Amino acid sequence: MENNNSAAEEISLDMLKNRLSRSRYEHTLRVLEAALELAEIYDADIGKVKKAAVLHDIAKNLEIEKIKNILRKSTWEIDELEWTLDSVLHAPAGAVIAKTELGIDDYEILEAIRYHTLGHPDMGLTAQIIYAADFIEAGRSFEGLTEIQKIVKENLVEGIYKITSNSIKYHLKLDNPIHSYTNNLRNKFLIKRSDI
Template identity: 35%
Template sequence: MNCIDMQEKLRHSLDNEHRYIHSLGVSETAVQLAKRLGASLPKAKIAGLLHDCAREFPVSALLDEARKRNIPIDFIDNYQPILLHAALGAALAKEKYSIDDPEILDAIRLHTTGKENMTLLDKIIYLADMIEPHRQYDGIDEFRKFAESADIDSVMIAAFDRSLSFVIKKGQMIHPQTILARNYLLAQRIDHEK
């Protein structure tokens, strides 16, 4: 399936136009980041486009849809099923869009929580989701500028800090993968400075 066909299929399956526009923005931002960082442009484009493809399901259906596909559901997922849209999105990318590239599927799977030792594509999709042009939150303009100029791992640490702060302010549970991902990057930095 070519990218234009994927876009049309995605447009018809998502719950609203805003989510589709967000997906296009993430795809475009991912391509820009991939150009700057030397990553695969086609993989960045596809992973960015499909990162939220499971948002076609209402939050109330995510647990059931994940169970149907034998997607592991952890303690946090039971309380915050919205996080499952990432793993479910990877499954749908394979099922509905014939994506079989493990790097693309992992980048989709990890775009909400991250993990230790993320690939460059994983980092690009995580960041593109945070800074795409339609995303608005306090400090976004400064963060976009930082993301465009700083080294990727420094930007990722700042991104995890923002994500953790947001989750704490909302009174939600923190996924342990996010903490592990952040700590991994901090350990890399500390080891490098020795």
């Protein structure tokens, strides 16, 4: 038997270079760095966080028709609203690719990939870390980034509450729809946060 961890890591990084644009590849490496830092802080499973971070945007550079074809055959539920949001569909498609092409069977890794764009109120620690790392990676640039980076590292509940609030405000300004996953995630963490 090969050592699964090192084999998967090598294959994933090689594959990323072939499947992703240079900028998306570099983004992924920054997400990996942020995610590993959070995994240390919050005592998460480093191996799962690493795989989820490396693979989270694996479908990002595919054409939308290809993404939709992948999703038509998938068992992930895609509701009517999500189906109209082209920019988020690479997340569930990535989870399908991770499972069918790369043999990832672990639900925590798959849900981290699947929900990294919209979030989900029931997502576990690995998924919470990938969702946060994707938002705060060092190459991002938006007002308040430094503050959110600091909060995420101090308190993940507060950090995710801030991220969802920020994301919802951003989309409201653009008159975009707000998906219930993001709204429900914010509500759940808003309540958790006041319980602390």
